[in-house]
Amino acid sequence: MDYLSAIQHVLNPAVLLFILAGVMVGLVVGTLPGLTSVMAVSLITPLTFKLDSTYGFAMLLGVYNSAIFSGGISAIAINTPGTPASIAQTFDGYSLSRRGRTGFALGVNTIYSVFGGLFSTVCLMIACEPLARLALHFGSAEYFWLAFFGLAMMISISHANVVKGLLAGAIGLLLSTVGLDPLLGNKRFTFDNVSLLNGITFIPVMIGLFGISEMLYQMYTHKKTDERREEDIAHMGDKERVLPTAKEHRRMTLPALLGSIIGVVVGVVPGTGGDISALISWDVTKRISKHPEEYGNGSIEGLAATSASNNGAVGGALTTALALGIPGDSSTAVLLGALTMYGMVTGPTLLTKSADFVGRLYIIMLVANLIILPVGLLTAKACIKLLSVKSNYIQMAVLLICCIGAYSMNRSYTDVIIMFIAGIAGFFFRMYQYPLGPMVLGLLLGEMCETNLRRTLMLSNGNPVRLINTPIAIALMILVVAALVSPLISDLRAKKKAK
Amino acid sequence: MKKITGDTILGAVFAAAAAIMLWLTNTTLPSKAPMGDPGARIFPTGVSIAILILAVAVIVRSVRKPIRGFEGVLQDPEKKQSATRALLVFLDLALFLLLWNYIPFLAAGFIFLFLQCMIFREKLLFSVIYSASVTVALYVMFSVFLKVRLNL
Amino acid sequence: MKKSVFAKVMAIVSAAAIMTAAFSVAAAADYPEDTINLICHAAAGGGSDAMSREVAQLLQDQQGWTVTVENKTGGSGSVAMQYVMSMNPDGYTIGTAPVELSMINALGYAEITPDNVDLLGCTMHWPAALYVSADAPYNNLKEFVDYCTENPGAISIANSGIGSIWHIASCVLADKTGIEINYVPYDGAQGAITALLGKEIEAAVVGSSEGYTYVESGDVKCLAVFGEEKSEVLPDVETAIEQGYDITVNCWVGLLAPKGLDEAVKTTLVDAIRQAVESDEYIEFCKGRGCDYSFLDPDEFLEMANADTEYYAQLISELGIAE
Structure with a gap:
């Protein structure tokens, strides 16, 4: 591929300006809960048709990368993931923020999102075709194990209270069965409500569970928070610090690298993206970390791994989209649509037929990530200022933003009601110490788990051997078993030590 | 006799909800399915039973070692x-x-x-x-x- | 006395009636004065969404109207269509009319039929096609049917989801050829094609536009197109009819409005849409997606939709889908 001419093409002021514009749009859309990168990309797509294809894609890829990155901003600052890809970032990012290290957490998010984005772009550049072929080895059985692996994480997310964690997770799983049965098409628990036919929409539940309930809970525990904040400010001399030190970087590099790799692989697999990859990265890096006890409690490693992982999935998703014409997620589906609008035929022939353009896309990806770096760091500075106003002012506005966000996702008032109910539920969950992560996990992965299990059995006429007759499936199964057994073993060890 | 706490009540609510879902599953969903497919009922049934068991465990724990939720709020x-x-x-x-x-x-x-x-x-x-x-x-x-x- | 009161009332009523009529005529003449909302049944990113946005853009460019696209997904399009049907038939809310319009009533998802709405025109359609792995032992529909007859139940066919148009298409295939196959639903046409590429399944029935690039790359081959004539994107593949099987299944997308649209408004809308759909840009757009682009006017569209509704209702009840 001729990268020199591609670089020449991209490095002109107009293209850079379009990338910057895209990054800014993505920043706003990604930060607002309920507005996803899909929405941003599809909103911009018709506008770009009047532009040259390079300009158009400069803007679109800017939006896409930046929306995933900036979902982390609201996850860190207000414990509400801006996009589903940032769910795992709430675990550590928000704890850091509560300790007055908002700026630092936002800085880590920026730097390692860019790290993940650049890493995945490099993967895309050197191994697009082979990586995409890897995706084809993911059949129903592999999807089932992948989903199961994600579900097995319920235990490690809820280490403080496993029984309540599992209960919350099971409720999430049960909610995921609402809607049309994926294989038989009959209505399950829809109570003849047309809005429920497609199931309980994920994003409103997420907004309610995290955003609404968090704001109400903050108000409920108002006095205590204030004291803690003042205490923190007194103790933390480096509240304004955004950049990590060299020592902190050394701790975060390995988790971030691992997170990026997981991000790329999960991103490559169609239908799974940054949300699942970030969750898996959090779990995996926790297992190998020297400080697993910090995870979920403001671990910088956990934050770096998840930040890198969801942006790593961007490059992964593009891999399958460009090499095979199979969109890895809905955002890449819109991007593929945009490609066809420019007269390119998407599919396995794209890489050879439109090699020049693909080369330019790679360079745009690199540049977009590099532009996110300064923009993100400046935003972090601005965020500290913004969040230093009285907490009430933020909480009130966030409640309103959550309502609008839940509505605008699908222009659906039913979704707003779902968000409201999820908000009430989340409040009680917090009150009685039910971890929220497992419930989200159950709702996110329940259908994938059920559908693929049943589809595999359908394909084999009910023979369960089909679940483990490929190397990838066996490998994934071993991971699942390990994930289920290892907490038990460490529990036993801890008990022995205690004796 | 200990006082009933919110923790216990919430556990009981989940148990009751699971029982209702279990009943709904096995009355409203079809039992037949094409070859190989275990059917529409199996997953909700399994999950509902899991919720029931876990909810009972939560109730037992809450009686032994209650968590303070709303209790005591009005005194302060x-x-x-x-x-x-x-x-x-x-x-x-x-x-x-x-x-x-x-x-x-x-x-x-x-x-x-x-x-x-x-x-x-x-x-x-x-x-x-x-x-x-x-x-x-x-x-x-x-x-x-x-x-x-x-x-x- | 009484009479005069009656006369007064009558006078007022008739005056009101005339005024309303005058207003509606005026409204029709000035239409559209405001933003038109186009409700799309599909999520952002799919073909229907792209079509809505393309048409909206063309209406904006050609007529100077402001048209915004909103996505309301769910229930195979019934959420969006129910919403449009509940709106005032003033021409300011229109929606997409997916092929599911002819199926959701039979599937029992919602009570919506082509007669419940005012169809504005069919903007895009593309036929189903039967894809198999490139190394499969059969090279045309007849060999495939023979293979299936010799090995009943050995072939599983992927489709784009239970009750979806491509599921119906594979049912029509089995119905008209008498073969015995297993239907395995996947998550959309992409999911079905991916499973075929990964050799998880023997065959897939999806749209011509959704698989033709993999034929070009040599990953899969297409045995038959279920259209009236050969598809432009698969010029070497014979239609099922040419191969002696009477199978035609088309996926279509059009536009609809709530029932009771004012005639003048309807004419304005239909003409504008026709102009958009017959423009070179739109034809380019459809070609890029591997779809056909002939415009069907409301009456032709209604006829086709009703014919499909009848046939699919019969098939769906015979097959016992979604019981």
Whole structure:
């Protein structure tokens, strides 16, 4: 591929300006809960048709990368993931923020999102075709194990209270069965409500569970928070610090690298993206970390791994989209649509037929990530200022933003009601110490788990051997078993030590 | 006899919900399925049973070692104030969602924020400016730039 | 006395009636004065969404109207269609009319039929096609049917989801050829094609436009197109009819409005849409997606939709889908 001419093409002021514009749009859309990168990309797509294809894609890829990155901003600052890809970032990012290290957490998010984005772009550049072929080895059985692996994480997310964690997770799983049965098409628990036919929409539940309930809970525990904040400010001399030190970087590099790799692989697999990859990265890096006890409690490693992982999935998703014409997620589906609008035929022939353009896309990806770096760091500075106003002012506005966000996702008032109910539920969950992560996990992965299990059995006429007759499936199964057994073993060890 | 805590009640609610879902699953969903497919019932049934078992475990634990939720809030005046405010904000939120159906977003959003400011005893002039500016800013951002019509 | 009261009332009523009529005529003449909302049944990113946005853009460019696209997904399009049907038939809310319009009533998802709405025109359609792995032992529909007859139940066919148009298409295939196959639903046409590429399944029935690039790359082959004539994107593949099987299944997308649209408004809308759909840009757009682009006017569209509704209702009840 001729990268020199591609670089020449991209490095002109107009293209850079379009990338910057895209990054800014993505920043706003990604930060607002309920507005996803899909929405941003599809909103911009018709506008770009009047532009040259390079300009158009400069803007679109800017939006896409930046929306995933900036979902982390609201996850860190207000414990509400801006996009589903940032769910795992709430675990550590928000704890850091509560300790007055908002700026630092936002800085880590920026730097390692860019790290993940650049890493995945490099993967895309050197191994697009082979990586995409890897995706084809993911059949129903592999999807089932992948989903199961994600579900097995319920235990490690809820280490403080496993029984309540599992209960919350099971409720999430049960909610995921609402809607049309994926294989038989009959209505399950829809109570003849047309809005429920497609199931309980994920994003409103997420907004309610995290955003609404968090704001109400903050108000409920108002006095205590204030004291803690003042205490923190007194103790933390480096509240304004955004950049990590060299020592902190050394701790975060390995988790971030691992997170990026997981991000790329999960991103490559169609239908799974940054949300699942970030969750898996959090779990995996926790297992190998020297400080697993910090995870979920403001671990910088956990934050770096998840930040890198969801942006790593961007490059992964593009891999399958460009090499095979199979969109890895809905955002890449819109991007593929945009490609066809420019007269390119998407599919396995794209890489050879439109090699020049693909080369330019790679360079745009690199540049977009590099532009996110300064923009993100400046935003972090601005965020500290913004969040230093009285907490009430933020909480009130966030409640309103959550309502609008839940509505605008699908222009659906039913979704707003779902968000409201999820908000009430989340409040009680917090009150009685039910971890929220497992419930989200159950709702996110329940259908994938059920559908693929049943589809595999359908394909084999009910023979369960089909679940483990490929190397990838066996490998994934071993991971699942390990994930289920290892907490038990460490529990036993801890008990022995205690004796 | 220990006092029943909210923790126990919540566990019981989940157990009851699971029992209802179990009943619904096995009365409303078809039992037959094509070759190989274990059917529409199996997954909800399994999950409901899991919830039942876990909920019972939660109930048992809550009796042995109760978690303090709402208990004791009313005795502490400081906590009572925060709790009252949170409840009022919650009611305000419910009112907003109701109003949103009938009046334009700009009005409903303003009322929502203004009432919250009142709950938190902000100054009147500030409340008006804050509520109006936040509502208008959000309206412009969503309606004009993101093309989301906010009037239901 | 009484009479005069009656006369007064009558006078007022008739005046009101005339005024309303005058208003509606005026409204029709000035239409559209405001933003038109186009409700799309599909999520952002799919073909229907792209079509809505393309048409909206063309209406904006050609007529100077402001048209915004909103996505309301769910229930195979019934959420969006129910919403459109509940709106005032003033021409300011229109929606997409997916092929599911002819199926959701039979599937029991919602009570919506082509007669419940005012169809504005069909903007895009593309036929189903049977894809198999490139190394499969059969090279045309007849060999495939023979293979299936010799090995009943050995072949599983992927489709784009239970009750979806491509599921119906594979049912029509089995119905008209008498073969015995297993239907395995996947998550959309992409999911079905991916499974075929990964050799998880023997065959897939999806749209011609959704698989033709993999034929070009040599990953899969297409045995038959279920259209009236050969598809432009698969010029070497014979239609099922040419191969002696009477199978035609088309996926279509059009536009609809709530029932009771004013005639003048309807004419304005239909003409504008026709102009958009017959423009070179739109034809380019459809070609890029591997779809056909002939415009069907409301009456032709209604006829086709009703014919499909009848046939699919019969098939769906015979097959016992979604019981």
